[in-house]
Amino acid sequence: MAQLPAHKRLYRLDKFIVPVGALEEFLAKVKSTHQLLRNQAGFIQDFLLERPLSDEAIQIATLVEWQDQQSIDNARHAVMAAHKSSDFNAQAFTDRLGIKVEMGSYQPIAM
Known part of the structure; x- marks a missing residue:
């Protein structure tokens, strides 16, 4: 199957502000989710990024490139x-760990 040109692809960018004490548990869940994403049709590539904010919190960003x-x-x-099959509630998880979430889909701007 031919891939779309890069300017037609879509990106999912999710950002999380994670308390340092919750980082290990949070990253374990993110990594398992990304294993699932990598096996989906239309997946192109993903990135897991970090940016220290303070001694108490770190910002984690996940970026996934999709075909459409x-x-x-x-x-x-x-x-x-x-x-659902694992009885996991994402909202309860982030609330329990004190994680702030910003999620969105983006498309490239032609240059």
């Missing part, structure tokens, strides 16, 4: 199904 919106939608359903 349908790929993002299908991956979202796969993640939701995995969460």
Whole structure:
């Protein structure tokens, strides 16, 4: 299957402000989720990035490049199904760990 040109691809950028004490547990969940994402149709590549904010918190960003919106939608359903089968509640998880979340999908700007 031919891939779309880079300017047609979509990106999922999620940012998290994570208390240092919650970092290990949070990263374990992120890594397992990204293992699932890497096996989805339309996945191109992903990045896990960090930026220290203070002695108490670190910002984690995840960036996933997808072939198209349908790929993002299908991956979202796969993640939701995995969460449901393991009785995982993402909102309760982030609330319990004191994590602030900002999520969104982006598309490239033609230059």
